[in-house]
Amino acid sequence: MPAAKSRPFLFEAATGLKKLVRDHPEDEPALRLLAQAEEALCNYSAARRLLEQCMSLLGRRDKHDLKWLARLREMEDKYLLSPALLKGLAVDLERTLPAAGCAHTFQRTEDWLRRKGIQDLARRLDSLRRHFSDVCDCDLLEKIIVELDLDRRP
Ligand SMILES: [Zn+2]
Numbered sequence: 001m002p003a004a005k006s007r008p009f010l011f012e013a014a015t016g017l018k019k020l021v022r023d024h025p026e027d028e029p030a031l032r033l034l035a036q037a038e039e040a041l042c043n044y045s046a047a048r049r050l051l052e053q054c055m056s057l058l059g060r061r062d063k064h065d066l067k068w069l070a071r072l073r074e075m076e077d078k079y080l081l082s083p084a085l086l087k088g089l090a091v092d093l094e095r096t097l098p099a100a101g102c103a104h105t106f107q108r109t110e111d112w113l114r115r116k117g118i119q120d121l122a123r124r125l126d127s128l129r130r131h132f133s134d135v136c137d138c139d140l141l142e143k144i145i146v147e148l149d150l151d152r153r154p
Contacts, residue, residue: 013037028057039072044079045119048072077127080118086144088116093141102138109137 017034021027035050051069055061079085092112102108106125118124132147134140144150 007041010037010040014041026057028054031057039075042075042079044072044075048076049119076120076124080124080127081131083148085116087148087150088112090141090144090148090150093137093144097138097141102136104136104138106137106140109140 014034014037017030017037020030021034024030031050031054035047035054038044038047038050048069051065051072055065055069089109089112093108096108096111106129109128110121110125113121113124128134128140132140132143134143
């Protein structure tokens with residue numbers, strides 16, 4: 001997480017770069033800078049997509065970029081499993097599950113990921129499932145409650 005004081009500047013830089021790449025979508029150096037700004041702002045999915053764009057524009061995959069890509073993917077997964085985000089999922093599952101009852105699928109979790117604007121749903125869902133070795137929404141909710149030591153619904 002960047003120092004709180006630097007965030008507005010980074011945000012400003014990202015906004016300016018976004019405008020630039022909107023007009024010049026093939027400007028690889030600008031895309032690359034924007035990817036760096038997005039990473040610093042913890043927008044890992046956006047950063048990864050931008051880097052992938054750079055790599056396809058360059059038409060090659062150099063070692064440095066591949067390492068960066070791997071790091072961004074790892075951060076995307078970690079971010080998804082961050083306590084704040086998991087707590088949000090647990091709160092949402094608690095709210096939506098009882099009414100409908102668990103269909104013993106990942107439908108509610110998937111809906112939540114989609115509402116959060118999280119990209120690559122299949123891959124994200126897969127990393128959640130791997131982490132919790134869970135079988136469905138209600139099972140996942142139980143495991144998040146245990147992992148985060150959250151208060152159970154009365
Ligand atoms: Zn279930």
